[in-house]
Amino acid sequence: MPVSDAILTQILTQLENLSVQQQTLQAKLDVLSARSTPPLLPATSSSLPIPLDDGSFAKLPPLRTVIPETPPKQSPMLQSPTGAKSMPTDEASKEKAREKSLYPSRVILTTYPDQTGIKPFPLTWGASNPQTRGPVIPSRLPSSLKQRNAIGAHSGSYSIYRALAIALGTLSPTHKPSYALTEPPVEIPPQASWYDPSKIVSFDPWGHLAPQVFRREIEELGLDIRPSIAVTKAHIKLSEIDISAKKGDLVVDGKIVLKSRQGVNEDGSESKDDPGVELNVSKAAVEPVWYLPGVAERFGISESLLRRALFEDTGGMYPELITRPDIKVFLPPIGNLTVYIFGNPAYMSDETKELTLRVHDECNGSDVFGSDICTCKPYLTFAIEECVRGAQRGSVGVVVYFRKEGRALGEVTKYLVYNLRKRGGDSADKYFRSTEVIAGVKDMRFQALMPDVLHWLGIKKIDHMVSMSDMKYNAIVQSGIPILRRYDIPAHLIPPDSRVEIDAKIAAGYFTTGKKITAEDLAKTVGRTWEETEH
Numbered sequence: 256m257p258v259s260d261a262i263l264t265q266i267l268t269q270l271e272n273l274s275v276q277q278q279t280l281q282a283k284l285d286v287l288s289a290r291s292t293p294p295l296l297p298a299t300s301s302s303l304p305i306p307l308d309d310g311s312f313a314k315l316p317p318l319r320t321v322i323p324e325t326p327p328k329q330s331p332m333l334q335s336p337t338g339a340k341s342m343p344t345d346e347a348s349k350e351k352a353r354e355k356s357l358y359p360s361r362v363i364l365t366t367y368p369d370q371t372g373i374k375p376f377p378l379t380w381g382a383s384n385p386q387t388r389g390p391v392i393p394s395r396l397p398s399s400l401k402q403r404n405a406i407g408a409h410s411g412s413y414s415i416y417r418a419l420a421i422a423l424g425t426l427s428p429t430h431k432p433s434y435a436l437t438e439p440p441v442e443i444p445p446q447a448s449w450y451d452p453s454k455i456v457s458f459d460p461w462g463h464l465a466p467q468v469f470r471r472e473i474e475e476l477g478l479d480i481r482p483s484i485a486v487t488k489a490h491i492k493l494s495e496i497d498i499s500a501k502k503g504d505l506v507v508d509g510k511i512v513l514k515s516r517q518g519v520n521e522d523g524s525e526s527k528d529d530p531g532v533e534l535n536v537s538k539a540a541v542e543p544v545w546y547l548p549g550v551a552e553r554f555g556i557s558e559s560l561l562r563r564a565l566f567e568d569t570g571g572m573y574p575e576l577i578t579r580p581d582i583k584v585f586l587p588p589i590g591n592l593t594v595y596i597f598g599n600p601a602y603m604s605d606e607t608k609e610l611t612l613r614v615h616d617e618c619n620g621s622d623v624f625g626s627d628i629c630t631c632k633p634y635l636t637f638a639i640e641e642c643v644r645g646a647q648r649g650s651v652g653v654v655v656y657f658r659k660e661g662r663a664l665g666e667v668t669k670y671l672v673y674n675l676r677k678r679g680g681d682s683a684d685k686y687f688r689s690t691e692v693i694a695g696v697k698d699m700r701f702q703a704l705m706p707d708v709l710h711w712l713g714i715k716k717i718d719h720m721v722s723m724s725d726m727k728y729n730a731i732v733q734s735g736i737p738i739l740r741r742y743d744i745p746a747h748l749i750p751p752d753s754r755v756e757i758d759a760k761i762a763a764g765y766f767t768t769g770k771k772i773t774a775e776d777l778a779k780t781v782g783r784t785w786e787e788t789e790h
Contacts, residue, residue, distance in 0.1 A: 357421065357428060365574035368581040375404035375582060376478070380546045381452025385461050385468040391544055393586050394479035396429060402478065406575045407586030409481050411542050414588060431479060434466035439486035441537040441600050448710035454734070456549030457704040458541050459483050460711050483542040483586075490533040491595075495636040496643075497531035504640065511535055511597060511646045534643060537596040541708060545585045553703045590617070590658025592708060597639075597653070598646030604713025609650035611719040612709075613638030614727050616659040616700055619666060627750035628673065628782070630757060634744050638721040645719065655708055663699040664690070676755075681782035684774070686759030702726045706734035723765045743767055755782045 366373060375392075382388035393405040408414035420426035443463060448454040461468055462484030472478045492515065499505045500512065507514055515530035551558040562576040565585070575582065602608040615638070618631035625632060635654070642652020661669030668690075675689045687697050705727065709717075720741040722728065732738055746769060749757055758780040762772040772780075 353424070365578045367578055372401050374401060376402040376472075378404045378584065380456075380549065380583065381450055381454075383450045385464070388461065390465060390469040390472055390478065390480040391459050391462075391483065391584055391586075392478055392480060393584075394481075396431075396479045398477045399479040404582060405544070405584040405586055406573055406579065406582055407588065409483060409542065409586060411586070411591055412588045432481070434482070437482075437485075438467060439463050440488050441486050441596075443486055443539065443600065443712065446604065446710065446713040448713070452546065452549060453552070454710045455707045456546045456553060457543055457707045458711070459544040462541065462544065463539065483544050484539060486537070486539045488535075488537050491536055492531065492533040493636060493639070494531075496534060496639070499640055500532045501529070505532070505643060506647065507532055508647055511643055534597065534639070537600050539594040539596075540591055541594065541711075542591045543587050543589055545587055547583050547585055550704065554701070590660075592658065593656045594708060594712065595639075595642075595654040595656070596651065597642040598651035600651070602651035603653065604715065606715050609645060609648070609718040610714060610716065611638075611642045611645040611650065611652040611721070612714075612717045613642070613654045613721045614657070614705060614724075614731075615654060616657045616662070619660060620669075627752045628756070630744060630749055630753045633748045633750065634721070637744050637748055641719065641721055650718075653712065653714070655705075657700075657705070659700045662690075662697070663701070664694045664696075668694050676782065677785050681755055681784070682778055683755045683758040683762065683772075683780035684777035686755055687763065698726070700726070702730040706731050706736065709736055710734065723760060723767055725764060725766060728766065741766060743769070752782050754780055 376389055378389040378391065379387055389404070391405045392399050392403050393407050393409060394400070394403065408417070410417060417426065421428045445460075449460040459465070462482055463486050465480055465482045466473065469478075469480050473480050490513065496505065496512075500507060505512055511534065513533050513535055515533050517530050518526040518528065520526050547561060548558050551561040554561070559580075562580075565587070566573060566576045569588075572588075573585070576585065596603070603610065613635070615631075615635050618626075618629060620626035621629050621631035622635055638654055639652075642654060645652045660666050671693050672690050675693065676685070679685065679689065690697050702724075709731065714736060717731065717736060717738045718740060720728070720731075720738050721744075722741060723743040728738060728741060743766060758772045758777060761767045761769075762774070762777050
C-alpha cells in the first residue's frame with residue numbers, strides 16, 4: 256500500500272523532533288551547570304513613573320543593581336589567544352578548547368513549537384498594560400533559552416559585533432548588564448496607540464521602560480530582558496547653525512539655542528574667537544522589533560510569505576522564521592532610528608501646540624561629509640532650523656532620522672549609481688533609470704512602517720512638515736495623522752550639482768511649491784562631470 260507524502264512528511268518531522276529533543280536535554284545540563292548570578296542590592300537612583308496594570312502611571316522604587324565584591328575575571332578560555340599563557344601550545348587544540356568553553360553543547364540549528372522544555376514567555380502584542388503584554392526575550396542565555404519569545408538578537412546589525420567580541424574573548428556570553436541610573440531623563444509616557452496592535456508594529460513601545468516595567472521578570476525570574484529604546488538629553492553643535500545664528504536667522508534664547516562655552520587655544524589659553532551656538536535637545540534611539548503579523552498586514556502580504564522571504568533572502572540566517580510560527584516577534588539585523596526633539600517633549604501629544612516635523616533617511620555622504628550631489632544635508636539643517644524656530648514660538652519640533660542609506664539600497668549601490676550617472680550623462684531625465692539599472696528598483700525604503708514612531712510619541716497632528724516626499728506624506732496621513740501644511744527646501748539652499756535630483760523628483764510627482772518640471776526641462780538639467788571637479 257503506497258504511503259502518502261503527508262505521512263512521510265509527518266514521519267520526517269517526528270525524527271527531526273527526536274534529534275532536537277536530544278539537544279534540548281544537553282541544554283538542560285548546561286542550565287544546571289551555569290554559574291549563579293551575584294546578589295541584587297538596592298540602588299540609589301531616584302524613582303521614576305511606571306505604568307501599572309490599571310493603566311495609571313505611578314512612582315515605583317528604582318532598579319536594583321548587581322555590585323560584585325571584586326571585579327569579574329575572565330575565564331582562561333575566554334582570554335584572547337595572545338594573552339592566555341595556560342593555553343595549549345598547539346593552535347588548533349587551543350581554538351577547539353576555547354570553542355568548547357563558549358559553546359559546550361552541540362549546535363542547535365533551530366527549534367520547534369512542540370519541543371520538550373520549550374515554553375515561550377507569554378507575549379500579547381498591543382495589550383493594555385506591560386504586564387499583560389509581556390517582555391520581548393530573544394536571549395539564548397541558559398536562564399532564558401527555553402522561554403525565548405522572539406527571533407533574532409538585540410542591537411540590530413551590531414549584534415554581529417557582539418558575536419565577534421564573544422569569539423575573541425573580550426565579552427563574556429553570560430554578561431548581564433546593570434541598568435541602574437540609566438532610566439530616561441525625559442518622559443515618553445504611554446499613549447493609546449501603544450495598546451493598538453495595528454498602530455505600532457516595527458518596534459517595542461515599552462522598549463525604553465523595559466528594565467522598570469519588567470523588573471520582577473529580571474530580578475526574580477532571572478530572565479535576560481533588555482531595553483530596545485534609550486532616551487536621553489544632549490546639546491548638538493552644527494557649523495550651519497553657527498552661521499545662521501551669526502546672520503541673525505536664529506536667536507540665542509538661552510533655552511533652545513545656547514551660546515557655546517569659550518574654547519581654548521593650542522597653548523591652553525582662552526580663545527577670543529566666537530564659540531558659536533549649540534542646541535538643547537531630547538533624543539531617543541529606537542531599535543527595530545517587528546511584530547510579524549502586523550508588519551505583514553501593513554505591507555499587504557501574508558505572514559507566511561514575509562517569513563519565507565526574510566529566511567530565504569538573508570541566506571537562511573534565521574531558520575526559526577520557518578520552524579517557529581508560534582513566535583510572532585523578530586528583531587531584524589537592520590539599522591535603528593533616532594528621534595531628536597526640540598522644545599518641550601510633552602507638547603508632542605498636546606494638540607493645542609504646533610508641531611514641525613522632518614522625517615529624514617540617512618545619507619552619510621551628504622549628512623556627514625557634505626557631498627553636494629544631493630540635497631540631504633541642506634534639507635536636514637533647514638528642517639532643524641525650522642524645528643528650532645517652532646520651539647522658540649512655544650511649540651515643538653521633531654526630526655526622525657532613519658538608517659536607510661541610499662534609499663535602503665546601501666552605500667555601495669549608491670556609489671555605483673553615481674559612477675553610471677557621471678559616465679552616462681548625468682541628466683535629470685536619466686536619474687531614476689540609473690538606479691533601476693543597477694538595483695532593479697528605484698527605492699526600497701517602503702515608508703509603511705515609518706509612522707509607528709510618530710504614534711509612539713503621541714503625535715496626533717502635524718502642523719508643518721518639511722518634505723517633498725509623497726511616500727512619506729501618504730504613509731503618515733493613511734496612518735491617521737493629518738498634515739496641515741508641507742513645504743520643500745527653499746531654492747537658494749539647493750546645491751547646483753543636486754539640481755538633477757530635485758528636478759527628477761519634481762517631474763516624477765514629488766511635492767513642490769515651485770514651478771513644475773517638463774520633459775524638456777529634464778533633459779536640460781545636467782550635473783557636472785568628473786573632469787569639471789578636477790583642478
